[in-house]
Amino acid sequence: MISIEGFKDTFEYIQMFGEGMVCTISLSVLTVIFGFVLSLLLAYMRMSKFLPFRVISTAYVEVFRATPLMVQLFIVYYVILADVSLPAFKLFGFIRFERFIPGVIALSLNSGAYLCEIIRSGIQSIDQGQTEAARSLGMSQIENMRYIILPQAIKNILPAIANEFVTIIKESSICWTIGVQEIMSAVYSVKGATFSIGEPLIVAACVYFCLTFPTSKIIEHFERKMSRGDKR
Numbered sequence: 001m002i003s004i005e006g007f008k009d010t011f012e013y014i015q016m017f018g019e020g021m022v023c024t025i026s027l028s029v030l031t032v033i034f035g036f037v038l039s040l041l042l043a044y045m046r047m048s049k050f051l052p053f054r055v056i057s058t059a060y061v062e063v064f065r066a067t068p069l070m071v072q073l074f075i076v077y078y079v080i081l082a083d084v085s086l087p088a089f090k091l092f093g094f095i096r097f098e099r100f101i102p103g104v105i106a107l108s109l110n111s112g113a114y115l116c117e118i119i120r121s122g123i124q125s126i127d128q129g130q131t132e133a134a135r136s137l138g139m140s141q142i143e144n145m146r147y148i149i150l151p152q153a154i155k156n157i158l159p160a161i162a163n164e165f166v167t168i169i170k171e172s173s174i175c176w177t178i179g180v181q182e183i184m185s186a187v188y189s190v191k192g193a194t195f196s197i198g199e200p201l202i203v204a205a206c207v208y209f210c211l212t213f214p215t216s217k218i219i220e221h222f223e224r225k226m227s228r229g230d231k232r
Helices: 003-009 014-046 051-066 069-080 097-124 128-136 141-177 183-194 196-231
Strands: none
Touching: 003 183, 014 051, 014 069, 014 097, 014 141, 014 183, 014 196, 051 097, 069 097, 069 141, 097 128, 097 141, 128 141, 141 183, 141 196
């Protein structure tokens, strides 16, 4: 039963939710960086004329999109990194590095598969004539991709990338299962101390909302700013 007293007890542990928010933001930011870099590589491989590249990247994308994130997280933590001795220290004084890094790796591998398809569709939406024009000007394939194709593609797929970033913030909650001190970890710590689950869950939902809603609005602002030139 949710009560005022329950919220009072929960707010006595508000520092844990603050630490969880810092951990969630750190997880999300690193996942976006590494996932985006991985997705660029996968997108290039999927569009490559070299058949082994296409087969490997396609298999990767299909496997990671067709299996649950929790399974992927457990495989990374309990199987791939089981015999790896990661440095045992605490980031910001409370985030256990040896549990944090497997979470980042699993989230990045999963996000890279989804972002790959988003980026690939964005690149393929650009008129092929622009690539031919770049070649006629003597630009290399890398220069063409960097200066001509990618800027336009990213503008087209920015809403989808923003949605993926918001999804990452929410999906990072699964990392509490391996002991990462993020927001849901704070919920279960408070539950153990107060024997109440409803109030901590509501506080966690509010924290997630405060993270995702402003993020969506910021992305929408930049999207409108980037699309002004198209409306002229």
